[in-house]
Amino acid sequence: MAASNQSAAAPTGMNVAVGEPLVRMHGVNKYFGSLHVLQDIDLTVDRGEVVVVIGPSGSGKSTLCRTINRLETVDSGTIELDGQPLPAEGKGLARLRADVGMVFQAFNLFAHKTVLDNVTLGPIKAKGEKKADAERHAMELLERVGVSNQVNKYPPQLSGGQQQRVAIARALAMRPKVMLFDEPTSALDPEMIKEVLDVMTALAEEGMTMVVVTHEMGFARRAAHRVVFMDEGQIVEEATPEAFFTDAQSTRAQDFLSKILTH
Amino acid sequence: MYLSELTSRLADGFLVTLQLLGWSMLIATVLGTALAAMRVSPIPPLRALGVSYVNVFRNTPLVVLFLITVVGLPELNLLTGSFFWRAVTALSMYTAAFVCEVVRSGINTVQVGQAEAARSVGLTFTQTLRHVVLPQAFRNVIPPLASVYIALTKNTSVASAFGILDLTYQLSDLIEDFPGSLYWNFISIAACYILIVAVISGAAALFERRVGVSR
Numbered sequence: 104m105a106a107s108n109q110s111a112a113a114p115t116g117m118n119v120a121v122g123e124p125l126v127r128m129h130g131v132n133k134y135f136g137s138l139h140v141l142q143d144i145d146l147t148v149d150r151g152e153v154v155v156v157i158g159p160s161g162s163g164k165s166t167l168c169r170t171i172n173r174l175e176t177v178d179s180g181t182i183e184l185d186g187q188p189l190p191a192e193g194k195g196l197a198r199l200r201a202d203v204g205m206v207f208q209a210f211n212l213f214a215h216k217t218v219l220d221n222v223t224l225g226p227i228k229a230k231g232e233k234k235a236d237a238e239r240h241a242m243e244l245l246e247r248v249g250v251s252n253q254v255n256k257y258p259p260q261l262s263g264g265q266q267q268r269v270a271i272a273r274a275l276a277m278r279p280k281v282m283l284f285d286e287p288t289s290a291l292d293p294e295m296i297k298e299v300l301d302v303m304t305a306l307a308e309e310g311m312t313m314v315v316v317t318h319e320m321g322f323a324r325r326a327a328h329r330v331v332f333m334d335e336g337q338i339v340e341e342a343t344p345e346a347f348f349t350d351a352q353s354t355r356a357q358d359f360l361s362k363i364l365t366h
Numbered sequence: 367m368y369l370s371e372l373t374s375r376l377a378d379g380f381l382v383t384l385q386l387l388g389w390s391m392l393i394a395t396v397l398g399t400a401l402a403a404m405r406v407s408p409i410p411p412l413r414a415l416g417v418s419y420v421n422v423f424r425n426t427p428l429v430v431l432f433l434i435t436v437v438g439l440p441e442l443n444l445l446t447g448s449f450f451w452r453a454v455t456a457l458s459m460y461t462a463a464f465v466c467e468v469v470r471s472g473i474n475t476v477q478v479g480q481a482e483a484a485r486s487v488g489l490t491f492t493q494t495l496r497h498v499v500l501p502q503a504f505r506n507v508i509p510p511l512a513s514v515y516i517a518l519t520k521n522t523s524v525a526s527a528f529g530i531l532d533l534t535y536q537l538s539d540l541i542e543d544f545p546g547s548l549y550w551n552f553i554s555i556a557a558c559y560i561l562i563v564a565v566i567s568g569a570a571a572l573f574e575r576r577v578g579v580s581r
Contacts, residue, residue: 174482192408194490201488211479215501225487228497270483277487 125150125281125312126171131180133166140166141177142336148281153313155323155344158333159359164316165208167333168285171314172203185280201229204274204282208289210266212258212273218245219254222273230277237276244272248302264295268302281312288319320363324348332356368544372554379536380558386453386522386532387562391515393458398465403495405470416466424463428524431456436528453525457518464514471510472503505577512570516563533558 126148133141140163148154156164169175170182173189173196182189184203190196213221222241226232232240245251248268250261258266267287274282284303288296300322307313307326317323323330323344330347332340334355340347351357404416423431435456439445445452476499484494504511526535533555540551 172486174485192491197485197488197490197493200486203486205483205486207479207483209477209479211477211483213480213483213498215498215505224484224497225489228493229488229490273483273487 127183155327162333163336204279208286284315379533383532390457394461397462401466402469472507475506
C-alpha cells in the first residue's frame with residue numbers, strides 16, 4: 104500500500120532521492136539448456152539512475168533485462184525490487200510487474216485495441232483506476248510522447264516509431280518505479296530511432312530509473328549514468344559512459360568498441 | 367390439410383431444434399473456452415484435467431454420450447432433469463471438447479509478446495487471457511469455430527432418437543402420417559436445417575469482415 108501511494112505521488116519518479124538501491128540482483132544464474140546465459144550477475148540500480156547495458160548479441164543483456172520483471176525466471180540467485188524479493192507466479196508477481204514498466208523491441212502493442220485502450224488497460228484492470236481518470240492520464244502521456252492525435256487508431260495503422268512511443272506511454276501509465284527497455288530501437292527504421300530516443304532522453308532527465316539494453320551508443324553517452332558491458336553471460340565491465348567509451352579497461356570491451364565505433 | 371399440418375409441425379420442431387442448439391452452443395462455448403484456458407495454464411493439474419476431458423469427450427461417440435445422460439445417469443439418480451436438458455448436457459459436453467481444441471489453436475496463433483506485454487502492465491494470468499489473448503484468439507478461429515457450430519446443428523438431430531420433438535423427430539412423424547408427400551417432407555425439413563446453417567455461416571462471414579477492418 105505504501106508503495107502505491109509513493110508512486111502515485113511521483114508519477115514519473117521526479118524529485119525522488121537518488122542513491123538508494125531500487126533493483127538489486129545478486130548471484131543470478133540462468134541456463135537455456137546447457138547454455139549458461141547469465142553467470143553470477145551482481146547488479147544494483149539506484150533510484151533515479153539510468154543504466155545502459157551494452158554488449159554483443161547473445162551476451163545475455165536482453166535476458167538480464169527480462170529477469171527484472173520475471174518474464175524470465177532465474178535458476179539461482181536473488182532479485183529484489185525496492186527491498187522486496189520477486190514473488191513467484193500469482194497475484195504478488197502481477198502486483199510487482201505493475202511497478203516495473205517494460206518496453207519491448209517488437210513494441211507488442213495490443214493488436215485488437217486502440218492506442219488509447221492500449222494505454223488504459225493496465226491502470227483500469229490491474230490498478231482499478233476509474234476509466235475517466237485512466238483516460239485523462241493516458242491523454243497526458245500520449246501528448247508527452249507526441250501521438251495524442253492518433254488515439255483512436257489501431258497499432259498496425261501507426262509507424263514503428265509511433266507504436267514504440269505508445270508502448271512507452273503504456274508503461275508510464277502504470278506510474279512505474281523503474282522502466283526497462285529491451286532494445287527499444289532495434290526494430291525501427293533509422294529515421295524513427297531519434298523520435299523514440301528523444302522521448303527516452305527526456306524521461307531520463309526527469310529522473311526516471313531506467314535499465315536500457317541498446318546498441319545506441321549516442322544515447323548511452325548522452326543519458327546514462329553508468330554503462331554495463333556484458334559478454335558471454337557475464338558483466339565484464341561497469342563504468343561511467345565517459346570512462347567506458349574513452350578508456351575501456353577489459354580487452355573484450357575494447358574489442359567490442361573497436362568494432363562498433365569504426366564502422 | 368397437409369400444408370397446415372406440415373407448417374405447424376415444422377414450426378414446433380424448428381423451435382425445439384433452435385433451443386437445443388442455442389443452449390448447447392452457449393454452454394459448449396463457455397465450457398470449451400474454460401477448458402482451453404486450463405490447457406494453457408501454468409498449473410500442471412489443470413492442464414492434465416483439460417487434456418483428459420478432451421480425450422474422453424472427443425473420442426466418445428455422441429450416441430453413447432446420449433445413452434449415458436438420458437438413460438444411464440438417471441438410473442443412478444443423477445441428472446434427473448427433463449429429457450431436453452439431458453440432451454443439452456450430452457451435446458454441450460461433446461461439443462465443448464471441439465470448441466476447446468479450436469480455441470486452443472487460436473491461442474497459439476497469438477504472439478507471445480502480446481501476453482508478455484499484458485503481464486508487464488500487471489495483469490494476472492486470467493486477466494491476460496480474458497482481455498488480451500482470447501479476444502485475438504477468437505478472431506483467428508472464426509471459420510473453424512463456425513464449422514464446430516454447424517456440426518452441432520446437425521448433431522442436435524440425434525436427440526430425436528431420445529424422444530425430443532425436434533425437426534428430425536417431426537420428419538419421422540410426417541413420413542408416417544403423410545407417406546404420399548415423402549419428397550416434400552424431406553425437402554422442407556432439410557430447408558429448415560439449411561436455414562440455420564446459413565445463418566451461422568453468414569454471421570461468421572460478417573464477423574470476420576468486421577474484425578478485418580480493425581486489423
